[in-house]
Amino acid sequence: MNYKNLILNRLLSKFEKSKAYLDKNKLNRRILLKLRSSEFPEYDIENTEIKENINSVIEELHKRGFIEYEWLKFEEDNIIDKVWLIQDRIEDIYRNAGRIPKKTRVNNVLIMLREARANISELWLKKFLEDVEVSIESKKSITPFLPDELELIKALLDALRVINDKGEEEYLERVFSLKCFRDSKFFERNLKKRIIDIIKKYLLSGEAEGYSDEEILAQTGIVKVPEQIDFCGGVAGTLDGHQVDFSLFNKGITINSYTAKGLKIAELKSTKKVLFIENKANYIDYTFKKREKDELVIFHGGFYSPVRGLFFRKIYEAGHRDHVEFYHWGDIDAGGFKIFNRLKNNIIPELKPYLMDREAFISQKDYWMNFDEDYGSILKEMIKKEEFKEFHNIIELMLEEKARLEQEAFLL
Numbered sequence: 001m002n003y004k005n006l007i008l009n010r011l012l013s014k015f016e017k018s019k020a021y022l023d024k025n026k027l028n029r030r031i032l033l034k035l036r037s038s039e040f041p042e043y044d045i046e047n048t049e050i051k052e053n054i055n056s057v058i059e060e061l062h063k064r065g066f067i068e069y070e071w072l073k074f075e076e077d078n079i080i081d082k083v084w085l086i087q088d089r090i091e092d093i094y095r096n097a098g099r100i101p102k103k104t105r106v107n108n109v110l111i112m113l114r115e116a117r118a119n120i121s122e123l124w125l126k127k128f129l130e131d132v133e134v135s136i137e138s139k140k141s142i143t144p145f146l147p148d149e150l151e152l153i154k155a156l157l158d159a160l161r162v163i164n165d166k167g168e169e170e171y172l173e174r175v176f177s178l179k180c181f182r183d184s185k186f187f188e189r190n191l192k193k194r195i196i197d198i199i200k201k202y203l204l205s206g207e208a209e210g211y212s213d214e215e216i217l218a219q220t221g222i223v224k225v226p227e228q229i230d231f232c233g234g235v236a237g238t239l240d241g242h243q244v245d246f247s248l249f250n251k252g253i254t255i256n257s258y259t260a261k262g263l264k265i266a267e268l269k270s271t272k273k274v275l276f277i278e279n280k281a282n283y284i285d286y287t288f289k290k291r292e293k294d295e296l297v298i299f300h301g302g303f304y305s306p307v308r309g310l311f312f313r314k315i316y317e318a319g320h321r322d323h324v325e326f327y328h329w330g331d332i333d334a335g336g337f338k339i340f341n342r343l344k345n346n347i348i349p350e351l352k353p354y355l356m357d358r359e360a361f362i363s364q365k366d367y368w369m370n371f372d373e374d375y376g377s378i379l380k381e382m383i384k385k386e387e388f389k390e391f392h393n394i395i396e397l398m399l400e401e402k403a404r405l406e407q408e409a410f411l412l
Helices: 003-016 048-063 087-097 102-117 123-139 150-165 173-181 186-190 192-203 213-220 257-262 280-289 306-321 334-346 358-363 373-383 386-401 407-411
Strands: 032-034 067-071 080-085 228-232 235-239 242-245 253-256 264-268 273-277 295-299 325-329
Touching: 003 032, 003 048, 003 080, 003 087, 048 067, 048 080, 080 087, 102 123, 102 150, 123 150, 123 192, 150 173, 150 186, 150 192, 173 186, 186 192, 192 213, 228 257, 228 280, 228 306, 235 306, 253 257, 257 306, 264 306, 273 280, 273 306, 280 295, 280 407, 295 306, 325 334, 334 373, 334 386, 358 386, 373 386
Parallel strands: 273 295, 273 325
Antiparallel strands: 032 080, 067 080, 228 253, 228 295, 235 242, 235 264
């Protein structure tokens, strides 16, 4: 074992976490390594050969002016108690350890971030890069949002550039990885979890609770399999120059994302009402048992992906021309209200809630689900916001009863 490098690197790691690293005025504070502790378990005083080997390495480093050391009381020339850096020689110590100084690595990362930000247009990505840059500059340390290795940081920034530039194009996850890194599994192995965390905070603003990693990643158009869109009703238009009429499928149909992108919707035939349904079971039940002939019913799911959002926008533009009414049915809970609000704010300004009021809530009292104070505080914040005005009345009742309702209750 290379004890010289081991000792120097342990000391340098402690130095990089110390106040001395950030402030030169604190260089007089010793960066100390206790040998007979968990900091350096390799120092086995019961093994004479190992102990003397490490002692000789420490003596050599001392002679070179890199460290000072101290013998254990009453064990001079036998057991070393502690060693510490001579900080005036810190640059030489880095070179001798074959280690790039942390400040050099930090400056290299800042250069990479600024170059990446100059080529980013998506606001949420730009905000992420700005926050990381500010954090690194203030702490002189690489933020937890970034990997430790420079090569992986570069790979992360390359992936973010592709996400920024791809527009509405959808990529299968492994195709995305191949495009970015010429390795179909590199993204999943090295970056997927980190990018999902970035999406949660910066694209979804922390409102991704309850959704799978795949659903969250799909917000950027990166998917395991092509998006599937379910609907039932009078959607008519053209696809690749051919007339299509989905009203023929009176029990519903599923199209993939490529079909959804290529579809040009000319009209919503004989449609007076469009109903988006959050839950798949409710969508199926409603389609088979309750849908009227003048209704278009669409499975919404949770946080819709860009491709699904594109399809929703096409539906809205076609229906809006003919003064069709738009409704959304979701859970009577914080998540359901947020999903409704996102669809209304981003695509359908005239959207109205369906079975999401006090009367609907009371009708399913047997299936209420209790919530705790933390959940209640989320609802209290919603009452303060105008954007949730459609639900202020029902939220007040939910807070009184400390209960919420999932829409599956209407199937029972």
